[in-house]
Amino acid sequence: MKRLLKWLQECWRGYTEGRYGLDGLSAMYLCISAALIACVLNMEPGNLRILTGLGAVILGAYGLYRCFSKDTQKQQQQLHTFEKELEEIDYKISLRTGVWKIKRSYRYVRCKNCGHRFRVPRTQKKQTITCPNCEKKISRRT
Numbered sequence: 001m002k003r004l005l006k007w008l009q010e011c012w013r014g015y016t017e018g019r020y021g022l023d024g025l026s027a028m029y030l031c032i033s034a035a036l037i038a039c040v041l042n043m044e045p046g047n048l049r050i051l052t053g054l055g056a057v058i059l060g061a062y063g064l065y066r067c068f069s070k071d072t073q074k075q076q077q078q079l080h081t082f083e084k085e086l087e088e089i090d091y092k093i094s095l096r097t098g099v100w101k102i103k104r105s106y107r108y109v110r111c112k113n114c115g116h117r118f119r120v121p122r123t124q125k126k127q128t129i130t131c132p133n134c135e136k137k138i139s140r141r142t
């Protein structure tokens, strides 16, 4: 039994030598594939189930292909592109959260006289604000 295990280990080592291996992108493909397979198991029979199952198999096969590919340069390039896209999405999300931080600390007030909309800091107190457009005084809670 020990010799068999050792033989299997050496076979595996010989096969995986020079291969790309597992990275974040392959792991993502494999995880999505596993999640889709879990969905397929809970679906009612039909065309959607077949399509989802097909998608799961294709994604899983592609994830495994990336792991065992010998073209490491191409796989690294794909990973680099994927990480760049993720950074861009992360940057866009951080911009959105920045806008929300501003919205939390300021309140937008519309002047009833001229309709001009302007920003005042939130204070939770009633205060008198002057419209920067028509200079009419507005008294309200900000």
Ligand SMILES: [Zn+2]
Pocket: 111, 112, 113, 114, 115, 116, 131, 132, 133, 134, 135, 136
């Ligand atoms: Zn005004």
